[in-house]
Amino acid sequence: MANLNPVDSFANFDENRLMKLAGYYKSEFGDNQLRDLSYQLDSFIVYARQCDSKFLNLKGIKDLAIVMAKIKLDQTWSLVHLLVKLTLILHAATASVERAFSSMKLIKNDLRNRVGEEFLNGCLVCKIERKVFATISNDAIMDRFQRMKPRRVQL
Template identity: 45%
Template sequence: MALQRKDQDILNAMSLVESTKGELQKLRDNGWDSLMNKVSSFCEKHNAEMLVMEDVFVDPRKPRRKTNITNLHHYKVNCFYTILDLQLQEFNDRFTEVNTDLLICMASLSPLDSFCEFDKEKLVKLVKFYPDDFSYGETLCFEQHLDIYIDNVRRDERFKNLKSLGDLSCLMVKTQKHLAHPLVYRLLKMVLTLPVATASVERCFSAMKLVKTTTRNRIGDQFLSDCLVCYIEKELLDSVTNEKVIERFQMLNERRVVL
């Protein structure tokens, strides 16, 4: 739920991921005994029969077939360990070391609180992830370029109340600073493509499945885009009244009857 928040910052998200992975690993290594104590307490409280862990495991789907394993092995290894290993593997697949480094380094470009997260070493490291987009010479001079950039934007009052990388990118273009700091702006454009797998973007694709159904398979791109904007940006559309919509349609064309 924390990762799906729209205002979740990258550093806290990565910290949550690492903490969750650590807790899952701790549960796998030392959590079996505590789990069995809870199961035993539950069975005693509700007068439920508890399996003897040393007995041979009987598969309820094939009761006559010998399994040659104990209940302890089945529930501890085949169930408990397997489920936790799947969860840990899913975390490792989704948040690899490279992906984690990219997201952490990306946070150093954040304009929040007058660029308080700015870290020159992390940004230089981030540039090295894009060898095809930055030449060897540009990579060498990038560190010095960053000193000029951060001093310049911190002195500019227009950059003090920015909330996101998107706002920073737009303001750099508006103030022509994308021409003064071309390397930083190039890196910023690349970084803006990283959050394409965030929960908010995934919700957009989910909304597309709801809007473009089998009965609307011939819907045009522009109409689809308009429908998706209305569906996704619900918070903004709450401020639009029915009267404004009717007035807008009334002004689009002359009509015999006032809507």
């Protein structure tokens, strides 16, 4: 991600590393798009370093995305802009996955090591989305469970 940083006229720019990063997004970049991205990166970096003064004082990738959208370069270099957007959401996506694993560590401890997958998923949803569940009253939850059919069969 640091290879897209516009500080010092893209001093950290490394096309090979950016292509490797794009390769991780198989659903976004197929073989043809990867080839086109390589060409777009080459032409974009030449343009950004030499032709447009708007890229001179940028402080980060967020500023790069804003400038690209503002002067409509997101249409000219659409794949470069897509790669910039994906790098911006990478932090949020990583944080949410880490939060889910830390919640799972709290819920599935030694005492509950044999918890079934369905029950574990239910517990994790309640833990991760606790802000949503905080808005629901306990009476509404109890009423819903009381209206449910019994899950265990009587022998």
